[in-house]
Amino acid sequence: MKCSLCEGEIDGYSADLNRLVIDESHAVDICPGCIDKFVKWQGKRLAVLFPTKAMKRRFGGGVV
Numbered sequence: 341m342k343c344s345l346c347e348g349e350i351d352g353y354s355a356d357l358n359r360l361v362i363d364e365s366h367a368v369d370i371c372p373g374c375i376d377k378f379v380k381w382q383g384k385r386l387a388v389l390f391p392t393k394a395m396k397r398r399f400g401g402g403v404v
């Protein structure tokens with residue numbers, strides 16, 4: 341199974357952990373490394389959308 345984002349092989353692929361279903365006709369398989377990056381990116385995004393002190397602490401700031 342290959343990662344849809346970096347095209348690397350996904351070690352220990354699990355449909356529960358590595359498959360992101362968008363809708364009935366769209367789904368992507370994502371490796372742990374890309375999930376990590378995705379989570380960090382989403383954290384930054386949330387910190388921009390909801391710039392509370394708690395979020396800044398959690399995700400290390402970068403937003404003033």
Ligand SMILES: [Zn+2]
Pocket residue numbers: 343344345346347348370371372373374375
């Ligand atoms: Zn990947």
